[in-house]
Amino acid sequence: MLFRGHLRKTCIHCRRSYRLSHTCYGVSRRSRISSPEGDTTFETIRWLDFGGPPDTRQIIDLRPALDANDVHRFSISLRLKGSVFESIGVLCQFLSGNELPQDVLAPLHLSQANNYMYLFAFDEAHKEIQQWKPPANLLESQENLLWDQLICVGRVLKGSGDFQAAQRVLQVCCETPGLPNHKRALAISMLADTLCELWAIKKEIYCLEMANSWVEFELSLFTKPRNPLHRGLRRLLLSHLEVKICLGRRSEAINVAQELVTIYGQLDELDINDRLGHVRTLIALARLARPSEDSLQRWEEVLRQNHLYNPNEEEVYTCGIVYSILAKICRDPNRSLQYAHKADQVLRCKQRQFLIPGIGTYISDTSY
Known part of the structure; x- marks a missing residue:
């Protein structure tokens, strides 16, 4: 499923107004990525700073003034809003010819890999992941980057249907001490989803039992009442729901589904x-x-x-x-x-x- 959108108040192609997103199939949607001018993506950053587009458009290149961390956060923000093509454009322009150290640029490449995965372009995602090679002697500051890379690899493998390889990668993440809680919730939910797929292929119940064990233990760490705003909780509940359905535990599955429906109704x-x-x-x-x-x-x-x-x-x-x-x-x-x-x-x-x-x-x- 793919959710695309733009951040402008009106579509520059058909001039229609919109509130949250706009998905006009005008030429602007693709040309914004490959356009030789290319500065429109960084102009969008400036628009956000000022709360909207200026009366007179002044296209400027903000790359020298932008911090890689800011661009990384902004690319994620665009993707979460559904503006995947916008996010790709921002990252392409910043990364083009950039001579910053690879450790600095690696999070941006991983963000780009996630963008491509939303488009089901797994070969392109794999190329972005390979832009950073973990050193033999990993520094403590690089550990989070390694976790992100492994989770990204697991997502690519799962998305391309290589469930066996995805399980191996994700299980390494989940079994290794030191994985931050929010990353652990994501890795476990992805592992559980992958195990459900393997259960359907292998017809072996242990896949579901393993998935159920991982998810239930992680959910037990959330204090009650659970905070519906916790992203990790929502992601784990989705996997919990799938496992219960596959196990044939209908009443338990219905309870989880109803909890999720309530949570989504509470989100602004x-x-x-x-x-x-x-x-x-x-x-x-x-x-x-x-x-x-x-x-x-x-x-x-x-x-x-x-x-x-x-x-x-x-x-x-x-x-x-x-x-x-x-x-x-x-x-x-x-x-x-x-x-x-x-x-x-x-x-x-x-x-x-x-x-x-x-x-x-x-x-x-x-x-x-």
Whole structure:
């Protein structure tokens, strides 16, 4: 799932106004990255400093005055808002010809790798990860960088469908002492999701038992009442939900799903990860529906919410899977045929994706 957007108050291409994001398919969306002028990305930084675009646009190159840490934080901020292409442009311009030490630039390359992963460009992400080589004698100040790199590698491997290799990398992260708590929560949740995929491939229950053990222990460290604003908590709960579904513990899974729905309802604004998490939760609720319940309506709600988050986006691979499920469970022959046609349209032109556990692998019906 991909959420794109711009930070301007009006689209420079179609002049339409928008509040949070705008996804006009005008030429500006791609030309901003490869444009030879290239200064528009740094102008955006200046706009943020002043709370909006100036009356008279003065394009200036801020690179000499910018600190690498500031650019790193800004690239993450853009990505979380859904402006992945903007983030790529900012990093490309800052990194181009920059002669700062590799230790300084490494976080920017890893941020760029994460950008490419949102676009499912895993080869490009891998190239960015390789820009920093950990020294033989690792300094204490470089440990966090190594953790980030390993987690990034695990994400690339998982995203490209190499679950066995992803498990090995992520398990090293989780089993090594010293991993900061917020990174540990992310690594464990990714490991649990990967183990669910391996369970579906190997048909070995120990994969789920291992995932359940990792996640439940980590969740036990959160004091109650849990803070819904904690990103690590939300990410762990998503993995907890998936493990419970795969284990067939329906009532426990429903409780986790309801907790997540409540949490997302309490957030003032959902970033790109929380939007994905919300849609993932709705998919889980649809999978948990009994035959006597309206599972059709739940799957349609997944599509509706995805469209609300991405009003002008092309339908992604996940939508194709949802359409194929709707085609199977819809009792109206005409509607079922329409869903099957839409599924074929989407899946025929979209590459297989592993962003949400089971999508692209073991989620093909509602028999849980």
